Amino acid sequence: xxxxxxxxxxxxxxxxxxxxxxxxxxxxxxxxxxxxxxxxxxxxxxxxxxxxxxxxxxxxxxxxxxxxxxxxxxxxxxxxxxxxxxxxxxxxxxxxxxxxxxxxxxxxxxxxxxxxxxxxxxxxxxxxxxxxxxxxxxxxxxxxxxxxxxxxxxxxxxxxxxxxxxxxxxxxxxxxxxxxxxxxxxxxxxxxxxxxxxxxxxxxxxxxxxxxxxxxxxxxxxxxxxxxxxxxxxxxxxxxxxxxxxxxxxxxxxxxxxxxxxxxxxxxxxxxxxxxxxxxxxxxxxxxxxxxxxxxxxxxxxxxxxxxxxxxxxxxxxxxxxxxxxxxxxxxxxxxxxxxxxxxxxxxxxxxxxxxxxxxxxxxxxxxxxxxxxxxxxxxxxxxxxxxxxxxxxxxxxxxxxxxx
Amino acid sequence: xxxxxxxxxxxxxxxxxxxxxxxxxxxxxxxxxxxxxxxxxxxxxxxxxxxxxxxxxxxxxxxxxxxxxxxxxxxxxxxxxxxxxxxxxxxxxxxxxxxxxxxxxxxxxxxxxxxxxxxxxxxxxxxxxxxxxxxxxxxxxxxxxxxxxxxxxxxxxxxxxxxxxxxxxxxxxxxxxxxxxxxxxxxxxxxxxxxxxxxxxxxxxxxxxxxxxxxxxxxxxxxxxxxxxxxxxxxxxxxxxxxxxxxxxxxxxxxxxxxxxxxxxxxxxxxxxxxxxxxxxxxxxxxxxxxxxxxxxxxxxxxxxxxxxxxxxxxxxxxxxxxxxxxxxxxxxxxxxxxxxxxxxxxxxxxxxxxxxxxxxxxxxxxxxxxxxxxxxxxxxxxxxxxxxxxxxxxxxxxxxxxxxxxxxxxxxxxxxxx
Numbered sequence: 008x009x010x011x012x013x014x015x016x017x018x019x020x021x022x023x024x025x026x027x028x029x030x031x032x033x034x035x036x037x038x039x040x041x042x043x044x045x046x047x048x049x050x051x052x053x054x055x056x057x058x059x060x061x062x063x064x065x066x067x068x069x070x071x072x073x074x075x076x077x078x079x080x081x082x083x084x085x086x087x088x089x090x091x092x093x094x095x096x097x098x099x100x101x102x103x104x105x106x107x108x109x110x111x112x113x114x115x116x117x118x119x120x121x122x123x124x125x126x127x128x129x130x131x132x133x134x135x136x137x138x139x140x141x142x143x144x145x146x147x148x149x150x151x152x153x154x155x156x157x158x159x160x161x162x163x164x165x166x167x168x169x170x171x172x173x174x175x176x177x178x179x180x181x182x183x184x185x186x187x188x189x190x191x192x193x194x195x196x197x198x199x200x201x202x203x204x205x206x207x208x209x210x211x212x213x214x215x216x217x218x219x220x221x222x223x224x225x226x227x228x229x230x231x232x233x234x235x236x237x238x239x240x241x242x243x244x245x246x247x248x249x250x251x252x253x254x255x256x257x258x259x260x261x262x263x264x265x266x267x268x269x270x271x272x273x274x275x276x277x278x279x280x281x282x283x284x285x286x287x288x289x290x291x292x293x294x295x296x297x298x299x300x301x302x303x304x305x306x307x308x309x310x311x312x313x314x315x316x317x318x319x320x321x322x323x324x325x326x327x328x329x330x331x332x333x334x335x336x337x338x339x340x341x342x343x344x345x346x347x348x349x350x351x352x353x354x355x356x357x358x359x360x361x362x363x364x365x366x367x368x369x370x371x372x373x374x375x376x377x378x379x380x381x382x383x384x385x386x387x388x389x390x391x392x393x394x395x396x397x398x399x400x401x402x403x404x405x406x407x408x409x410x411x412x
Numbered sequence: 413x414x415x416x417x418x419x420x421x422x423x424x425x426x427x428x429x430x431x432x433x434x435x436x437x438x439x440x441x442x443x444x445x446x447x448x449x450x451x452x453x454x455x456x457x458x459x460x461x462x463x464x465x466x467x468x469x470x471x472x473x474x475x476x477x478x479x480x481x482x483x484x485x486x487x488x489x490x491x492x493x494x495x496x497x498x499x500x501x502x503x504x505x506x507x508x509x510x511x512x513x514x515x516x517x518x519x520x521x522x523x524x525x526x527x528x529x530x531x532x533x534x535x536x537x538x539x540x541x542x543x544x545x546x547x548x549x550x551x552x553x554x555x556x557x558x559x560x561x562x563x564x565x566x567x568x569x570x571x572x573x574x575x576x577x578x579x580x581x582x583x584x585x586x587x588x589x590x591x592x593x594x595x596x597x598x599x600x601x602x603x604x605x606x607x608x609x610x611x612x613x614x615x616x617x618x619x620x621x622x623x624x625x626x627x628x629x630x631x632x633x634x635x636x637x638x639x640x641x642x643x644x645x646x647x648x649x650x651x652x653x654x655x656x657x658x659x660x661x662x663x664x665x666x667x668x669x670x671x672x673x674x675x676x677x678x679x680x681x682x683x684x685x686x687x688x689x690x691x692x693x694x695x696x697x698x699x700x701x702x703x704x705x706x707x708x709x710x711x712x713x714x715x716x717x718x719x720x721x722x723x724x725x726x727x728x729x730x731x732x733x734x735x736x737x738x739x740x741x742x743x744x745x746x747x748x749x750x751x752x753x754x755x756x757x758x759x760x761x762x763x764x765x766x767x768x769x770x771x772x773x774x775x776x777x778x779x780x781x782x783x784x785x786x787x788x789x790x791x792x793x794x795x796x797x798x799x800x801x802x803x804x805x806x807x808x809x810x811x812x813x814x815x816x817x818x819x820x821x822x823x824x825x826x827x828x829x830x831x
Contacts, residue, residue: 079699079700079701080596080597081593081594081596081597081700081701082593082596082699082700082701082730083596084699103597104599133541133546135541139540140540143514143518144540144541146541146546146549147514147517147518156792160788160792161788162786162788162789162792163785163786163789164789164793166764166765166766166784167699167764168697168698168699168729168730168731168764168765168766168769169697169729169730170506170510170515170697170726170729170730170731170769170770171697171765171766171768171769172503172504172506172515172553172768172769172770172771172772172773173766173767173768173773173777173781173784174773174781174784174785174789174790174793174811175550175553175554175793175796175797176504176517176549176550176552176553177550177792177793177796178549179517179546179548179549179550180545180546180547180549180550180796182546182549183541183542183545183546184545184546188545199601200596200598200599200600200601201599203599220459223459223460223461226461227458227459227461227483227570228570229482229570229571229572229573231638249642250642250645250646250649252641252642252645253638253639253641253642253645253646256639256641256642257639257642260639309539309540309541309543310539311457311460311537311538311539312459312460313459313460334540337460337539337540338540362537362538362539363537363539364539364542364543366543381543381544382543382544384543384544385533385534387527387531387533388533388535388544388547391533391547391799391800392544392545392547394798394799395545395796395799397799398792398795398796398798398799399792399795410544410545
C-alpha cells in the first residue's frame with residue numbers, strides 16, 4: 008500500500024504531549040478527536056520502527072504516566088502505569104524473587120533504537136520471549152487494563168485478580184493492538200516466582216530438521232522445558248528451570264531422552280544462562296548486522312513447530328536467508344535482503360500452505376510503507392477487525408495505519 | 413443461522429447445558445442450537461502438541477483421547493465429565509489446576525466460529541499468538557454471543573511424572589489464608605491449592621469419609637507435581653512455611669489411595685452439601701490478601717440473613733465458591749438466598765475482585781454487572797458484540813443488564829422479523 012508522505016506536526020517534537028494522569032490522556036484524545044487530529048502514541052520509543060510508519064499530527068508520550076500502582080507479591084500481582092520503564096518493574100520484582108512470566112524481550116539492538124522499553128509498549132506489541140511455550144504469552148499474563156478509547160472515554164476491562172470471566176476479555180484485544188484500539192494507561196499482570204536455578208542442555212551439529220525433532224521430543228517430555236531454541240549451524244538449546252534438585256533431575260532425564268541427538272552438554276552457570284536466553288529473546292544473532300537496520304529485513308514467523316524447517320528450506324531456494332528458531336520451532340526469525348518487497352511475497356507464499364503468520368519486524372521506513380507488515384487477513388477477519396477499530400476509534404485517530412494490511 | 417437471521421429469531425448455543433450461570437438457558441422465542449453431535453476428533457498431533465476437535469466433545473473425552481500417549485488437556489472444570497468444549501470456550505472455563513496451567517483461554521489455539529449471518533470464520537490455528545488483533549482472545553469467554561464455536565484447536569500437554577497432595581488443618585480461616593500467601597511467596601507454585609471452611613469440612617467428611625479432621629476451622633489441600641524427588645523438595649518447602657502457622661494437622665499423602673481419598677472429599681463437596689440442604693453456588697474472585705476479611709464479612713452476613721454458608725474454593729487464585737444453604741420449600745428463602753449471594757459478589761468487587769471467576773455472567777449475574785463496570789465499560793463491550801452480531805440475535809439476553817441491552821435487542825429483532 009502506498010501512502011503519501013505528509014508533513015507532521017508531531018515529528019519535529021513541537022507537538023508532543025506528556026500527560027501526567029489518565030484524565031489528562033482522556034482530555035488530549037477528546038481534543039484531538041474534536042479537531043480531527045491524529046495521534047501517535049509513544050512509550051519508550053524502542054519499538055517505534057515496527058509496523059507501518061505512523062504519520063500523525065500529534066504525539067502523545069506516556070513517559071510521565073509512570074509508576075507501579077500495586078504490587079502484592081503474595082498474590083503474584085502487579086499493576087503499573089503504561090509509561091513505567093520495564094527495567095524499574097523488573098528490578099522491583101527481582102527484589103521479591105518474582106518475574107513477568109513471558110520473558111519480555113528488548114529489541115533495541117535488533118531495531119537499532121534507543122530509549123527505555125516501557126510496560127505499555129511491551130503490552131501494546133504483545134510480543135513474548137522464549138518462556139512463552141511454558142508459561143504463556145504476554146496476553147496470558149495480562150489480567151487487567153485501563154485505556155482511553157479514540158473518543159476520549161476512560162474504560163477498563165479485567166481487573167487485578169487472575170481468575171476473572173466477568174464480561175468480554177478486552178485485555179487480550181488491547182494486547183498486541185499496537186495502540187490502535189486505545190491509549191493504554193494502566194495494566195495488571197500476574198507474576199511467577201523466579202526460578203531458583205537454570206540448566207541449559209546444549210546439542211551441537213544438528214541440521215534444522217533434526218534440531219526441531221529434538222526440541223519436539225524435549226517439549227513432549229514431562230520434564231517442564233521452559234526454553235527450546237535452535238541457532239542453525241551452531242547450537243540447539245533446551246532449558247529447564249526451578250528448584251536445584253528438581254532441575255538436576257529433569258536435566259539428567261532430558262539428557263538421556265535426547266541421547267539419540269548427541270551427547271548434550273549441560274550449562275548451569277547462572278550468568279551464562281541469563282545472557283544466553285536474553286540473547287535468544289532479543290534475537291541478538293540477527294542484531295547489529297552491518298548497516299542495520301538498513302541492510303537486512305527481519306521477519307517474525309509463527310507456525311506449527313515442525314513446519315519451521317520446511318519454511319526455511321523452501322525460502323533458501325530463492326532467498327539468502329538466515330534463520331533462528333525459538334519456541335521449539337514454532338517461532339522463526341528470518342533475516343533476508345531488504346531489496347524489493349523484503350521477501351514479503353516469497354515468505355507469505357511459502358507460508359500459505361503451512362498456515363501461520365509472518366510479521367515484518369525490521370525494515371526501513373520506505374519498505375514498511377509499501378509492504379504489508381502484518382499478515383494479510385481473510386476478508387471476514389479483516390471486516391471484523393475493521394469493525395472493531397471503528398468501535399474503539401471511530402475517527403481513526405490513534406496510531407493511524409500502523410496495523411494496516 | 414441464516415434462516416434465523418432472516419426471520420429475526422434469537423439463537424442460543426448449547427454445549428452440554430452444564431453452565432452454572434444459565435449461559436445456555438433458552439430465552440423467549442429462541443432456537444437452541446446444540447453441538448452435542450459434533451463429537452469427532454479431527455486431528456491429533458503429538459509432535460506439535462495440539463488436538464483439533466469438534467466442539468461437542470466433552471472436556472474429559474479430549475483428555476482421554478490423548479491419555480494413552482501420556483498427554484492431557486489442562487483445563488479441568490468440575491463438570492468435565494459432561495461439559496462440552498464449545499461451552500468451555502464460550503465461558504472460558506477454569507478448574508482446580510489452573511493455578512499452574514491457566515484456564516481455557518490460555519490453552520486454546522484456534523476456533524472455527526459460525527457467525528449469525530452463516531459465515532464460517534477460522535480464527536487462530538495450531539500456531540501461537542494472533543496474526544493481527546487477538547480475536548481468539550475475545551471470542552473465548554464471549555458466552556456464545558458472537559457465534560457458535562464448532563471446532564477448536566487445543567494445546568495438549570505431557571502429563572507430569574506424578575502428583576501428591578498434602579492436607580493441612582488450621583485453627584482459623586485467617587491463619588489458613590496467611591499460610592496460602594506465604595506458600596506463594598516462598599516461590600513454590602503448587603498445581604492446586606484448595607481451601608475448605610468448617611461447614612464444608614464437616615459436610616464433606618460426613619459424605620465422603622475422606623479422613624478430614626473435623627476439629628479444625630479451615631482445611632487446605634495443596635498439591636504439587638513432578639518426580640518423587642521433586643515432589644519431596646516442594647513439599648518440604650511447603651511444610652516449612654506451613655509450620656510457622658502452627659497447623660493442627662499436617663498430613664502428606666503416602667499412596668495413590670490416600671491421594672484419591674483426600675481429593676474425593678473435595679470433589680464431593682457440592683454433592684455433600686446437596687444432601688444437607690438446597691444451596692446456591694456462588695463464584696466470585698478476590699485478591700488473596702482480602703481472604704480473611706471477606707470470610708469474616710461473609711460470616712456476619714450469614715448471621716444477618718439467617719442462612720448458613722459453606723466455603724470451598726481455589727485459594728491460590730482467590731476464586732471463591734461460597735455455597736449458601738436454604739430451604740426451597742420455605743417461602744421467601746430462595747429470594748433471601750439470592751440477595752445474600754448478590755451481596756457476596758458485590759463484596760468481591762468492593763475489595764478489588766470480580767463477579768465471576770469461572771462460571772460466567774450468563775443470566776445469573778447480568779444485572780450485577782453495573783457494580784463492576786461503568787455504563788461506558790458496558791457500552792464498549794456491547795459495541796464489540798455489535799461487530800460480530802449486528803442483529804443481536806446470538807444469545808442476546810445474557811451477560812448485560814437487561815435494561816442496558818434492551819434498545820439493541822429491540823432495535824434489531826423486530827426489524828429482522830419484518831423483512
